Amino acid sequence: MSVRWQTIVALMLASLLAGCGGDTSKARFAENSALAKQLLPKARKAVQKTLDDHFGSPLDSVAWLKLPVNYGKAEGTVKTVDGQKLSVEFNAEASDLESLTSPELTRAGLLFTSGSNAGKQVLLAKFDSKNSTFETLPGLESAPSSGDQFVAAGHFLRHGRKLYARHCQHCHGVSGDGDGTTAKYLNPRPRDYRLGVFKFTSTASFPAPIKATRDDLKRVIALGIPGTYMPSFVPMLKENELTAVIEYVRWLAMRGEIEKGLVTELKGEYSKDRSKDDGIDKSLETYLSETYPNFVNEIAGEVGEKWSGAEEEGTPIIPKKPRPQDTAESRHRGKELFLGNKAKCVNCHGPTGRGNGPMTEDFQKNPDTNETYAERGLYDTWGQPIKPRDLTRGIYRGGRRPIDIYRRIYAGIKGTPMPGNSQALSEDEIWDLVNYALSVPYDSQAPKSPKPHSVAEHSMDHGHAN
Amino acid sequence: MRKFWCLFFMFWPIAAIVYSAMSPAYGWWFPGASVTELGQRIDNLFYLILIIITVVFIGTQVALGYALWKAAHNKDEKSHFSHGSHNLEVIWSVAPAVILLFLALYQMDVWRDFRVKAYFPEGTIESPIAEVTARQFEWRIRYPAPGKKLQLKPQPDDLYAVNDLHAPIGRAVMIQLRSEDVQHAFFLPHLRIKQDAIPGQVIPIWFKAEKKGLFELLCAELCGWGHYKMRAQLTAEREVDFQDYLKKLQADQNYDGFPASDSVAKKEE
Numbered sequence: 001m002s003v004r005w006q007t008i009v010a011l012m013l014a015s016l017l018a019g020c021g022g023d024t025s026k027a028r029f030a031e032n033s034a035l036a037k038q039l040l041p042k043a044r045k046a047v048q049k050t051l052d053d054h055f056g057s058p059l060d061s062v063a064w065l066k067l068p069v070n071y072g073k074a075e076g077t078v079k080t081v082d083g084q085k086l087s088v089e090f091n092a093e094a095s096d097l098e099s100l101t102s103p104e105l106t107r108a109g110l111l112f113t114s115g116s117n118a119g120k121q122v123l124l125a126k127f128d129s130k131n132s133t134f135e136t137l138p139g140l141e142s143a144p145s146s147g148d149q150f151v152a153a154g155h156f157l158r159h160g161r162k163l164y165a166r167h168c169q170h171c172h173g174v175s176g177d178g179d180g181t182t183a184k185y186l187n188p189r190p191r192d193y194r195l196g197v198f199k200f201t202s203t204a205s206f207p208a209p210i211k212a213t214r215d216d217l218k219r220v221i222a223l224g225i226p227g228t229y230m231p232s233f234v235p236m237l238k239e240n241e242l243t244a245v246i247e248y249v250r251w252l253a254m255r256g257e258i259e260k261g262l263v264t265e266l267k268g269e270y271s272k273d274r275s276k277d278d279g280i281d282k283s284l285e286t287y288l289s290e291t292y293p294n295f296v297n298e299i300a301g302e303v304g305e306k307w308s309g310a311e312e313e314g315t316p317i318i319p320k321k322p323r324p325q326d327t328a329e330s331r332h333r334g335k336e337l338f339l340g341n342k343a344k345c346v347n348c349h350g351p352t353g354r355g356n357g358p359m360t361e362d363f364q365k366n367p368d369t370n371e372t373y374a375e376r377g378l379y380d381t382w383g384q385p386i387k388p389r390d391l392t393r394g395i396y397r398g399g400r401r402p403i404d405i406y407r408r409i410y411a412g413i414k415g416t417p418m419p420g421n422s423q424a425l426s427e428d429e430i431w432d433l434v435n436y437a438l439s440v441p442y443d444s445q446a447p448k449s450p451k452p453h454s455v456a457e458h459s460m461d462h463g464h465a466n
Numbered sequence: 467m468r469k470f471w472c473l474f475f476m477f478w479p480i481a482a483i484v485y486s487a488m489s490p491a492y493g494w495w496f497p498g499a500s501v502t503e504l505g506q507r508i509d510n511l512f513y514l515i516l517i518i519i520t521v522v523f524i525g526t527q528v529a530l531g532y533a534l535w536k537a538a539h540n541k542d543e544k545s546h547f548s549h550g551s552h553n554l555e556v557i558w559s560v561a562p563a564v565i566l567l568f569l570a571l572y573q574m575d576v577w578r579d580f581r582v583k584a585y586f587p588e589g590t591i592e593s594p595i596a597e598v599t600a601r602q603f604e605w606r607i608r609y610p611a612p613g614k615k616l617q618l619k620p621q622p623d624d625l626y627a628v629n630d631l632h633a634p635i636g637r638a639v640m641i642q643l644r645s646e647d648v649q650h651a652f653f654l655p656h657l658r659i660k661q662d663a664i665p666g667q668v669i670p671i672w673f674k675a676e677k678k679g680l681f682e683l684l685c686a687e688l689c690g691w692g693h694y695k696m697r698a699q700l701t702a703e704r705e706v707d708f709q710d711y712l713k714k715l716q717a718d719q720n721y722d723g724f725p726a727s728d729s730v731a732k733k734e735e
Contacts, residue, residue, distance in 0.1 A: 167695070182691060223628055224604055231604040232628040236697045323722035394620055402722040442622045 027058045029175040032194055032256065035263045042281070043270040046288050047262045050296050055255050058174055061161060063154045066300045068308035069251045072156030072244070075113075076132075078148045084125070086134045086144060090152075110134065115148030117141075160248025163241055167233060168249075176252035178382070186229045192382050193249060194256025196303070197415040200225070200398030202316035205411040205420040211310035217246045219399070227395040254303050261299040317410055319427055323402045326435045334436025337429055343421060345433070348378065353391035353440045359417075360388060381415040388418075394441035405434045468538035475534060479527040483520075497655050501677045501702065505658030507576050514572070518565060583670065587638035590672045595633060597642040600650035600663040603692035605629050605683065612712045616642070618668070625715045629698035631683060634708040638674040653686035654700055660686055675702035 029051070036044050056062035063071040076090040111121045117140055126135035144150075164172075171190040173180040178192030191198065196211065200220060203210035221242060224232035237245065270284050309315070324330055338345040338353070350356040363372050364379060373379055380386045389397070398404050398413070409430050412420035421430065489495050500506045578585050594616045597608040607630065610616040611623035633639050643652050645663035652671065653660045656679075661671050675681075685696035703711070717726045 170691070226606065229602070231602070231692065231695055233695070234629060235699050236629075236695060318723040322724040323720075400626065401719055406722065439622070441620070 027174070029055065029058060029255070030173070030177060030179075032175075032177070032259050032263070035260060038267055038271050039263060040270045040272060040275055040280070040284065042284055043266045043288075046292065047259065047266065050262060051255065051259055054258075054296075054300070055251075058161065058165075061157055061251075063157055064300070066297070067251065067254050067304045068311070069254070070156060070243070070247050071154050072159070072247075073151045074155065075149065075151050078115075078144050078146055078150065080146055081144055084136050084138065086136060088132050088134060088150075090132065110136070110150040110152050112144065113149045113151055115145055117144055117148065156244045156247045157251065159241070160244035160246075160251075163237065163245045164248045164252075167237070168245070171229070176249065176256055188228055188386070189382070189384055190229070192256075193253040194260065195381060195415070196253045196257040196306070197381055198253075199413050199415055200404075201310075201411070201414060202407055203310055203411065204315075204317055204422065205414060206422050209414050210315060211307050213310045213315060214246055214250070215316070217249060218242055221245065223399070225397045227393075227397050250307060254300075254307060257303045258296075258299055261303065262296065265295060265299070317407050319403075319406055319410075319431070321427055321431070323406075323434065324428070324431050326438070330432050330435045331439050332436075333429075334432035334434070337425070337433055338436055343425060343429070343433065348388035348417065349391060350388075353437075355388040355390040357388060364417075378417045380417070386416055391437055391440040392443070400438075402434050402438070405437055406430055409433055409437075469535075472531065472534035472538055476527070476531045479523065483524070496658075497682075500656070500658050501675050501679070501681065502657045502659075502673050503676065504576070504580055504673070508580075508658045511569075511573050511576060515569065518569075586640065586670070586672050587674065590638050590640035591670065594640045594642050594670065596631065597644065597668075598631060598652065598663075599644045599646050600652065600685065600689075600696070601646035602648065602690050603685075603695040605631070605652075605696065605698045606646075607631055609712060609715065611716060612709060623716075625712060625719055627715060629683075630701070631698065632701045632703060632708055632711045633673070633675060634705040635675045635678055635702045636705065638672055640670050640672040643669040643671055648689050649687050650685050650689045650696070651687035653684045654681060655684070656681040657700075662687060675700075678702055678704065 031044075031048060036047060039047070054062060054064045063069070065071075074090050076088045078086050079089050080087040110124065112118050120140060122140050123137045124134050125137050128134075165174075170180045170182045171186065172178055172193065173183065173190075176193035178190045180190065183190050197209075198212035198216065198220075201210070201212040201216045203213060203216070220230065221237070222232060222234040224230050233245075234242070269287070270280070274280055337343045338349070339351060340346075346357055348355070348357040348359045350360075360377050363376055365372050366379065366383075368381075375385065378386050378388065389395075394400075396404065398408055408418070409425070410420060410422050412418045425433070496509060500509055583591060592615075595609065597616060599606045599608070605628065607627045608616075608620065609625040609627070610621070611625060614621070614623065631641075633641075643661060643663045644667070645665045647665065649665070650663040651660055652663055654673070657673050657675060659671060659673055661669060663669065679702055681700045681702065683698040683700050685693055687693075689696070701711075720726070
């Protein structure tokens with residue numbers, strides 16, 4: 001009896017001490033294995049190493065200054081210097097300093113902005129937030145002197161990571177792959193950020209799609225996406241928390257895109273099926289030591305440019321004319337466009353806007369691979385089946401303001417078969433479509449159409465009879 | 467050893483009373499005085515029940531302590547088994563029944579004022595200020611356009627918000643509560659309002675906030691893994707500010723890329 005009790009108590013104590021977390025110190029971002037498995041093992045390792053070097057792991061992330069991410073920065077002044085030990089004073093707000101204890105900060109280091117080391121960066125061996133002292137790694141030519149000013153970066157990344165882990169990760173996944181633990185219960189699936197594509201943006205898609213702006217992401221987090229499982233996170237998250245989460249999500253998206261870019265580049269020469277080629281190892285080695293480092297910088301630059309391009313002034317689509325009056329005539333013109341061959345809305349959204357157009361019943365081709373999908377219906381860029389919106393329900397995922405609908409029609413929905421119409425339609429035509437689309441849920445209350453016997457009207461009535 | 471058990475059993479009720487007495491000072495109590503008058507009446511019911519159970523609790527614990535203490539000194543008598551007393555059984559069945567019956571009757575007018583539609587303050591039922599729809603995991607709110615009445619079905623000029631309920635102070639207002647998916651509970655702790663939202667039902671709730679402020683609006687029914695995310699807020703504000711808020715919401719919702727004054731659509735009707 002007593003032995004059994006002792007065993008039970010000992011086991012309980014042991015489990016208490018061990019906790020249930022396991023070893024989290026080795027947490028890593030998941031590899032995009034669907035892509036990476038096509039590579040030679042050595043090339044695959046090289047990509048992983050690049051990502052580890054420039055992004056780190058979830059608990060020890062690296063602020064890669066090449067990317068247009070606001071990692072958060074705190075300015076400070078050196079007070080006293082004792083060898084590698086610097087005692088410093090921050091002139092940031094206390095709330096910003098809260099998260100300055102981060103290992104991220106240690107890895108990002110300090111950038112001197114004045115004194116003999118101006119413009120130079122130094123990595124830190126230790127940071128003691130209580131006493132505001134740094135221990136720097138050797139690397140500076142001349143010792144900093146008291147009064148030198150510096151910038152420390154990285155606390156948004158840490159703060160964002162924590163918030164992301166608490167609120168987003170269980171659906172969107174540690175690496176932003178949209179494959180968190182609760183993801184499999186959701187339809188539609190949570191967004192996989194790693195393509196760098198976000199659906200509901202205010203930016204153009206022609207000639208080349210522009211990334212989502214910070215404000216676009218903020219709108220989605222603040223308002224949620226009705227009709228999906230994405231809820232609103234405001235007022236739970238405060239303004240500075242939103243900023244941190246948004247930067248973290250952008251950072252994850254850039255990480256995923258860079259991973260994809262690297263794999264795509266290496267796949268050309270060093271794919272798995274070439275493992276038996278003569279001298280492939282040697283060639284890979286030469287490539288990795290000579291060309292690859294430059295390529296990494298190049299692709300990071302490219303990805304970064306796209307994201308910073310979205311933040312340029314004037315990026316959000318603003319029509320040149322305000323919305324015209326929502327008259328029966330305008331709606332009618334919109335309806336004719338909707339049903340007509342110019343805008344082709346009817347092909348997917350169906351004659352009554354129920355989202356059951358002929359395209360949804362047909363076999364579609366994957367625009368990237370040119371292969372026909374095995375099942376009928378439409379697919380998005382992530383390979384998931386997708387349904388055209390049922391316009392009669394009055395649920396607008398990207399927002400219900402006229403400007404939102406205008407942008408949906410003008411630029412399409414990125415990553416989906418909904419195309420941009422900025423080239424096909426004039427502004428007036430888009431506004432007519434907006435007026436029509438917004439009237440569909442309240443069709444029975446709509447003002448009577450001036451031409452009740454038109455073909456369009458006829459098919460409408462038919463739809464109602466059903 | 468006998469005294470030890472006596473002291474042991476007396477320690478816990480005393481600790482419980484000390485803890486309860488200390489609670490208000492440490493904020494482990496109601497979240498401040500109720501913002502509504504009805505909430506104060508609900509608080510009074512709570513206090514009445516608290517007084518009754520405090521008296522019963524202290525009485526029974528003192529009796530227990532007395533019996534233990536006395537028995538600890540009594541080494542002569544032996545305990546004897548009894549099958550109970552009919553009279554005692556009747557007393558301790560009837561006494562609680564009387565107390566419960568009293569509470570059931572006493573609280574009726576508060577309940578009536580809170581729940582029975584026929585007794586809702588004038589003007590609330592005719593023009594609810596908003597429809598609040600709970601869904602996993604947020605509160606979606608639909609207001610009628612300024613000057614219009616809320617309809618059961620969405621109207622083209624309805625105004626939408628999420629997690630951000632506004633209500634005027636100083637007058638009784640009603641909202642319509644719905645749920646889109648599972649059971650949720652609409653909980654305004656500062657107003658002492660808690661009402662389950664049930665899929666398929668439209669449940670009216672009225673309140674009259676007497677004080678301006680931001681108050682938490684929570685879900686009080688474990689509704690799924692994201693239950694904690696259902697943290698919204700109620701902004702209780704002056705009537706003018708409430709009307710301004712609706713106008714601002716309307717302007718936001720009609721935003722077409724141009725300031726409101728430039729737009730043609732806004733001059734509609």
